Amino acid sequence: MQERFETVKNLHSCKMTEGASVSPHVLNMKGYVDQLDRHRFPISQELATNLILNSLPDSYSQFVMNYNMNNMEKSISELHLMLKTAEQNIKKPSSNMLMIQKGKGMKKKGKGKARVAKGVATPVAKPVEQVKPQPAPASKHPKEKEANCHLCHAPGHWFRNCKHYLEDLKKKKG
Incomplete structure (x- = not known):
């Protein structure tokens, strides 16, 4: 029984x-x-x-x-x-798949440094191209002449009117 x-x-x-x-x-x-x-x-x-x-x-x-x-x-x-x-x-799980465990490798709020789980690749920042200041095109807005661009730091135009920014946009679209 x-x-x-x-x-x-x-x-x-x-x-x-x-x-x-x-x-x-x-x-x-x-x-x-x-x-x-x-x-x-x-x-x-x-x-x-x-x-x-x-x-x-x-x-x-x-x-x-x-x-x-x-x-x-x-x-x-x-x-x-x-x-x-x-x-x-049935497809077997790939050994190349990155498995993320809850709580590991997460950035803590407050004091301390972020911990990275072993075996997890961290993204590497690409070097930023140095941008030379260019003379800004004439603007219709009076305060724009006083402002500095956040991208190239040249006076006389805003970020949205920066030649470098506009060229990058064209490259990404085309």
Whole structure:
């Protein structure tokens, strides 16, 4: 009685982790189903199949949906073969993907320096081109003649009228 309870508990708690191989997982669950059969507590093929499909990770959701929509009734062995085929078509997570963990590498508010998580590439600032002051075009606004440009620091024009700024805009658009 206790062994049967433990077997049912283990069968219901089986969950395949994302990225793990499907074959050992299905064989493990089939072992529990066979063990229940030996304890004179057989479960139906449909229930066993549903338990296996429910234990799969989200990457198999398309497979599960297709299986259910087509009303397939397969044995556990046939399901196992189908899952092995589906596993080959499921894209594995790339090892080049940058994983960010919550709380690590984040800048703290207040005192102290920002910490960077190990293995995370930090962006490098590109050197800024030195801009030589140019004479500004005539302006219609009287205060513009008194102002200095924030980009080239030349007097007589505003940032929005700076030749360098306008040239950069043209380059980005074209």
